[in-house]
Amino acid sequence: MTTEQKQQDDKMQKIVAFCKRKGFIFPACEIYGGLANSYSYGPYGAELKSNIKKMWWKKFVQERSDIVGMDGPILLATKLWEASGHTEGFNDAMVDCKKCKKRYRADHVVKELTGKDMEGDLAGMTNTLQGGLKCPECGGSDWTEVKNMSQMFKTEMNAVEGPIYLRPETAGAIFVDFKNITDSMRVKVPFGIAQIGKAFRNEIVARNFIFRIREFEQMEIEYFIEPETKWEPLFEDWLDKQTEFALSIGAKPEDLRRYEHPKEKLSHYSKKTIDTEYNFPFGFGELFGLAHRGDFDLTQHSKLSGVKLEYFDAANNKRYTPHVLEPTVGVDRLILTAICAAYTEEKIEDETRVVMKFPYGVAPIKIAVFPLLKNKPELVNKAREVFDSLKSRYMCEFDDNGNIGKRYRRQDEIGTPFCVTVDFDSLEKDDVTVRDRDTMEQTRIRIEGLNGYFQDRLDR
């Protein structure tokens, strides 16, 4: 391991421990020994997640007259997954080390050991591994044959014959409601349908904290276009919008890069696919995907359901099956991006301050309110009044525990942009001290002007 890799590894470990200690992200079911790398979001993590989802909805639904939202179910008709090809083909290649029994995603371990991308070539991967490659865990070189394993989670439903699947992506729920949306809403091509929701994939190896988990959330848009339209500028525009969104949650431009899937690896229906990757401490990994999927989905669902899924262009009196651009992103990966980008250690005199430099919109708590002293009822009451006057507009926290310096540090650690302190002067002059997370500057502000002060800074 190089020194730089070691530093990045340490950073990741620090972040995982920090997330647990500060109430952002906990290992799920810890009291029962955990469950296969799953996680729950604690109080600050849940706020962070909700903020990121709201920012996305605002940018891509609320502020766009060409995109509508929807919210479909997790359990969907099994035929849908036959039509999309998931039942047959949503597989990952797995391989086991016979000596230590560790299971790997075959293409990942081959890439790690040889640098070669052999995804999809099961026989080739088997030969390469069995040709003497050593297990990174135990050094053994006895491998099983590489086999495909379905990523679909199966369950059953009363009154339904055969298996039901937990959706492996949210997109399917959008396509099956294409007709309902075009019939009920006044949408005109080009238009999009957006959805946020859970997806489930039985990943062979869940790893890298919340980067690869088996139950996660996606934010997807199906953007329908006229088949003959010049799609390239629209595609470019979506890429830019994805970058803009990454920057708005705190990613730095130098930590983002794009990866275009080579033509020979694209599905037969796709004209182009580009991932936007983020430089996590464990290396670059996919954050957003953007694919031109042609008319594959609507045509397939039409075929298997027997229901025409077309668009009628009244202005030109023509009927057609639209093509679709699919911008997609994982909420959990965005959360990890926001956390990695915000995590900062600063030396102040001889102390190290951990500060989460979240953009204001992302920060779980926007304002913390403190009475200078806990045992002075007049200060506590006044601070409560200030808290009450701010809480309906902003997520606030009241804290009267410990000295002011400690309280500032606690808020820095969770990324709270502003702290408000009520002291003895406040009782006479009706003003408070507002302290800024990033500059640590303190300003006296009149209580009656506080809402306006924060609106100028937080509601932009």
Ligand code: ATP
């Ligand atoms: P990967 O190559 O990393 O497995 P993918 O190409 O299979 O990802 P998509 O099918 O394009 O991913 O899914 C859309 C988005 O959902 C991804 O860009 C990613 O942000 C998110 N995502 C996919 N799988 C997971 C997972 N196991 N855990 C968390 N997020 C995920």
